[in-house]
Amino acid sequence: MKDYDERIKELLGKMTLEEKVGQLQQCGPSLVGAFVVSFEELLNMMFDGRISQEEFGRLMGTAEQDFHEEDLRAGRIGSYNGVGDAETVNRLQKIAVEETRLGIPLLFGYDVIHGFKTVTPIPLAESCAWEPDLWERTGRMAADEATAAGVHMTFAPMVDAAKDARWGRVSEGAGEDALLNGLYGAAKVKGFQGEDLSRKDSMAACVKHFAAYGAGEAGRDYNRVDMSEQRLYEEYLPAYKACIDAGARAVMPAFNDINGVPCSVSRKLLRDILREDWGFDGMTVSDSNAIAECVDHGIAEDKRDAAKQAILAGMDMDMSSNSYIENMKELVESGEVPMDVLDEAVANILRVKFELGLFDDPYRTDSQRESQTMGKPEYRALGREAAQKSMVLLKNDGVLPLAKEKKIGIIGELASDRGEMTGAWAIGANGDDCISLTDACDARGIPYTYSKDGKNILKMAIESDVLIAVIGERKDESGEAASRASITLKPEDEELLKGLHTFGKPVVVILFNGRPLAIPQLNETASAILEAWHPGVEAGNALLDILYGEVNPSGKLTTTFPYTTGQCPMYYAHINTGRPGGRSKFTSKYLDTPLEPVYPFGYGLSYTSYEYSGLKVEKTEKAFRISAEVKNTGDRAGDEIVQCYVQDVVAKRVRPVKELKDFAKVSLEPGEEKEVVFEIPFEKLGYYDREMNYVVEPGLFRFYVGGNSRDTLMAESVL
Ligand code: BGC
Secondary structure, eight states: OOOOHHHHHHHHHHOOHHHHHHHTEEEOOEEESSOSSOHHHHHHHHHTTSSOHHHHHHHHHHSEEEOOHHHHHTTOOSEEESOOOHHHHHHHHHIIIIISSSOOOOEEEEOOSSOSSSOOOOHHHHHTTOOHHHHHHHHHHHHHHHHHTTOOEEOOOBOOOOOOTTSGGGGGSSOSOHHHHHHHHHHHHHHHHOSOTTSTTOOEEEEEEETTGGGOGGGOTTOOBOOOHHHIIIIIHHHHHHHHHTTOOEEEEOSSEETTEEGGGOHIIIIIIIIIITOOOSEEBOOTTTTTTHHHHTSOSSHHHHHHHHHHHTOOBEESSOHHHHHHHHHHHTTSSOHHHHHHHHHHHHHHHHHTTTTTOSOOOOHHHHHHHTTOHHHHHHHHHHHHHHOEEEEESSOOSOOTTOOEEEEOGGGTOGGGGSOSSOTTOOSTTOOOHHHHHHHHTOOEEEESSOOSOHHHHHHOSEEEEEEEOOGGGSSTTOOOSOOSOOHHHHHHHHHHHTTTSOEEEEEEOSSOOOOHHHHHHOSEEEEOOSOOTTHHHHHHHHHTTSSOOOOOOSSOBOSSGGGOSOOSSOOOOSSOSOSSSSSSSOSSSOSSOSBOTTOOBOSSOEEEEEEEEEEOSSEEEEEEEEEEOSSSOEEEEEEEEEEEOSOSSOOOSOEEEEEEEEEEOTTOEEEEEEEEEGGGGOEEOTTSOEEOOOSEEEEEEESSSSSEEEEEEEO
8 A cells, every 4th residue: 555644744734723623524414494303303203203214205305405515615524424426425525625725635434334226135144145255246346336426435344243132233243253243344345445445446444333332231222331351352353353454444433332431532442452453554433423422421521521532542533523623623722632643633534535546536436427337237136146145044844945836925014115125224225226025026927915914814825825924123123223122023923923824824934134033933833934134125036036946045144043032142152151051950041941042153054954074173283174074965056154163171261162263155066075174273262361461272172063053063182
């Protein structure tokens, strides 16, 4: 990467104090005109049911947006959030470049979380493909579309390992495991940023939410995180570090506090770990309004105090809270914030602007490129591939794949509601171009009968051979501010299923949801369960591909499905305790629920079967070499995700019963057998000791290989 230090220094030398502070300001458009409430109030009105989602959309569509152009001309804005069309971006950019004193270009940020126009499966879903190459390709596609609409930076990837299914934002990351989140995040960073950030189709990746946002107490959004330093370093930080190592140019500190210090003002996170230990030299940008919220946290007296603490801690850009723009000049003039500290923050932001090539070409797109780029056929095809690989077959008593001649009856709103296919955080798309299950049946000429709500379906049920219930969560039931205290199916869905079972026909359940659900009953009663998550624009096509066996399902869960909400947080890499759960009374368990989950981490079925054998562990000079044979014992070709776990049996701090260390996706023809080999370097077997030293200790290790975290072969070796 080019070194822009000289140019940055030169520019800083020309900037007034006000202009410097302006670079730290990121704002979004305000809405005016069509109604007299603020955007936040309007959002609240929708969420508490005073207006419908449709009404919200209509009001948003008719509202005029105020881009604070006077502030922009005065050099008081360095970046916008949430502007996603080429015309507006270029109009505002022109003002910045031609009408401000120094002509410094704006940086446009946007939440491109799982696709821009071509919406791909939610991240939790896509992680179930266990395929870094796919994650990178969909990231590249998202970057091409988003940059065509003028976006320079995406607030993604989110790599908050999340072990508590109550948390709504489980949907936005790659599940419960730090290694998987890190691999997912690194692949996204590569996809988003491409080979060269200055290319017009590259956008900067902003890794979030630093750190451990997924560990909020009781799964309640924004809640406190209180954990040992060792745990933070072992189970959470590695995912963010993997993204920094992959070259991510921005980081968003999390809303939550860790051990009493909100991440937004944590010098330890933002300076010591991020910059000193990890060598990061990109920019940090706060989460929305997070600097001002330090007052609510009770760590700052007012916004001025919050601004001071944040910049001293290493927060470069203020998203939406106006804390910097209102107070920073005075803070610097009074000497409370040294000019050097301000200069460093400005330099970090300018560096990313230089790297993006904005000083050479501030207009990286135009309306023509925008219209030519969106939703290309090859992008739809990639969206379909991603959806196929993300779906997880949870149960199948043989009813799937469906025989062509079977008459199907489809029940449930989610089978036809296009807008619901996208899932949470798909703000660049409105769902119009989504293909629902019923759309796909229509397009392929597959006959079906359909009922939205399962009422009056006697005739339909009698005439159908198979009933397909499409149930679960609507898209606004996961994502931000969407934690649930109970993660069961809804009562109306339970009722519906009860009714369907009375007909004595096979019931196939397709689940749409953004988190694990507690569904032990369903596992007992349904003939088949296909976890579809929120699959994106090609939802219906991918579903039919799998239902009719044109595609053999291969997805595996990256998150544990508990029996009941009371088990949350539930995750595979737990520790044993001194009294591991078992049959005798005084062991670590619940009286009223099994110890095991319904579906373990790594679990997923296919239309064929696999057999594992011959697990061997050899020690080479620097690594353990673990090998096993995997055979396709069924009559269909398939892709099996082979997983390798490790346990450090005796250590100075208690260690998890299993930790994922590697995996491989293997294609096998019927009857075919392959050897799968994992090389695990000794240095990857370490942990943080009582004094916070990373140590790799000699002693006994167990190695587990299998198709999920529960059903594995085991072999031991000594280091
Ligand atoms: C979310 C972030 C997001 C930001 C900007 C916040 O509410 O926590 O993940 O990037 O909004 O839209």
